[in-house]
Amino acid sequence: MPNQNRVAIAVAPNGGRRTKADHPALPITPGELADVAAASLEAGAAMIHVHVRDRDGRHLLDVEAYRAATAAIRASVGDRLVLQITSEALGLYRPEEQMRVVLETRPEAVSLALREFVPGPTHDAAFASFLETLRVEKVTPQIILYTPEEASYLAALAGRGLIPFDNLPVLYVLGRYTVGQTSRPADLLPFLAPSIPAARHWMVCAFGDQEVASVTAAALLGGHARVGFENNLFLPDGTLASGNQDLVVATRLAVEACGLTLADADALRSQWSDA
Numbered sequence: 001m002p003n004q005n006r007v008a009i010a011v012a013p014n015g016g017r018r019t020k021a022d023h024p025a026l027p028i029t030p031g032e033l034a035d036v037a038a039a040s041l042e043a044g045a046a047m048i049h050v051h052v053r054d055r056d057g058r059h060l061l062d063v064e065a066y067r068a069a070t071a072a073i074r075a076s077v078g079d080r081l082v083l084q085i086t087s088e089a090l091g092l093y094r095p096e097e098q099m100r101v102v103l104e105t106r107p108e109a110v111s112l113a114l115r116e117f118v119p120g121p122t123h124d125a126a127f128a129s130f131l132e133t134l135r136v137e138k139v140t141p142q143i144i145l146y147t148p149e150e151a152s153y154l155a156a157l158a159g160r161g162l163i164p165f166d167n168l169p170v171l172y173v174l175g176r177y178t179v180g181q182t183s184r185p186a187d188l189l190p191f192l193a194p195s196i197p198a199a200r201h202w203m204v205c206a207f208g209d210q211e212v213a214s215v216t217a218a219a220l221l222g223g224h225a226r227v228g229f230e231n232n233l234f235l236p237d238g239t240l241a242s243g244n245q246d247l248v249v250a251t252r253l254a255v256e257a258c259g260l261t262l263a264d265a266d267a268l269r270s271q272w273s274d275a
Contacts, residue, residue, distance in 0.1 A: 006263035007255050008224040008271070010047035010082075010203065011040040013244040015230030016059035016090045025243045026229050028053050030072035037073045037081055039245040044252035046268045047082035048073065049111065049226065059090045061101045070107065082265045084109035084142065089116050095123065099130050106137055109272075111171065113144040114154055128162035135164045140272050142169040142203070148190045155197035169201040169272060171226065174214055182208035185217035192221065201271055209234040211247070216254040224263075227251050 013027050013036045020026055027036045037048050050073070052065040066085055073083055085107045087098045095117050102110050117127045134141050145151050151170070157163050172191045175183030183206035190196070203224040206214035211232040215225035227247040235241050235250055252262060263271070 006261045006267050007219045008046040008203070008263040008268040009044055009248055009251050009255070010049055010084070010224070010226040010228075011036070011045045011244050011248055012049040012205065012226055012228035012230035013040070014051050014053075014228075016051050016053075016086070016088055018229060019057055023229060023233050023240070027244075028057060030069045033069050034072040034076035036244050038076045039243060040248050041077050041081055043245040043248035044262055045081060045248045046263050046265045047084055047109075047226075049084045049086060049228070049230070051086050051088070051230070059088070059092060061087065061089075061093050061098060063101055063104045066101070066105045066107065070105075080265050082109055082268050083107060084111060084140075086111050087116075088113060095119075095126070102139070103133060103137070107139060109140040109142060110134070111142045111144055113146075114150050115146065118153070118157075124157060124160075124162055128157070128164070131162075132164045140169065141165070142171050144171045144173060145191070146173045148193065148196045151191060151196050151199070167200045167272070169203065170199045171203045171205060172218075172223075174204060174206040175208070182210070183214050184210055185214045188214065188218055188221070188223075205231055207231045209236060209238050212236045212250045212254050215251055216258065219255050219260055220258055224268075225251050225255070 018026055027033045033050060050069055052060050052069050054060045070083060087102050087110055089098060118124060131141060143154060174187035175181060188204060203226050204215050204218035205226040211227055215227060219225055228244045233241055235246060241247050
């Protein structure tokens with residue numbers, strides 16, 4: 001049964017791979033991220049998911065770069081958006097390096113790909129210790145899950161007492177390894193199968209021009225939505241979005257057309273408060 005919480009829209013405006021060659025409005029600098037944050041907030045977003053880049057535009061995990069981006073975004077929107085950084089490795093960083101950057105940055109929230117931090121059972125204890133430190137430091141983790149099997153593994157870790165959160169937020173990634181890296185609403189169903197342990201707070205991101213349809217399906221089933229240029233550049237009608245805010249608007253209109261209401265940043269924080 002869908003939960004009664006309001007639907008949060010997160011914007012993921014840049015990711016670690018795309019450049020301005022893909023879209024001239026893709027934000028790279030702190031100032032550009034701040035502008036996107038303001039436009040996305042006005043469009044209906046409750047959260048921004050931030051990647052930073054080096055001087056050559058390449059993916060970066062760096063404390064000072066995160067502090068600069070965070071300062072610019074906060075100067076633009078204050079606390080009216082939950083600010084989540086990524087810890088994505090992109091094949092460049094080891095788990096211990098990812099953990100160090102997160103702990104030194106001390107963001108409000110961070111996304112953690114389970115397969116990067118726990119590539120095998122020997123990493124279970126280190127991951128559990130890292131999560132405990134995040135709990136103490138009041139950093140909200142969101143666990144990225146690419147497959148239902150990963151959701152089951154996360155539940156198994158919780159069953160062994162290795163997850164120090166009662167309401168650990170997760171992000172289901174739809175279609176990451178499909179042909180052409182496109183997503184469909186039906187890609188969500190395996191994550192919600194009766195055999196897969198249910199997460200209390202879950203969000204969905206999707207690839208391609210059915211992004212809005214996919215996250216709206218998630219909202220109808222009790223989840224939350226993440227959209228943006230990290231995964232998709234196109235509106236539901238197949239036309240190129242002019243900016244990230246267009247994708248937030250399209251999602252807001254679809255969600256509201258279904259009779260659902262949006263969460264603002266404080267409502268999202270409240271939903272996460274028992275995490």
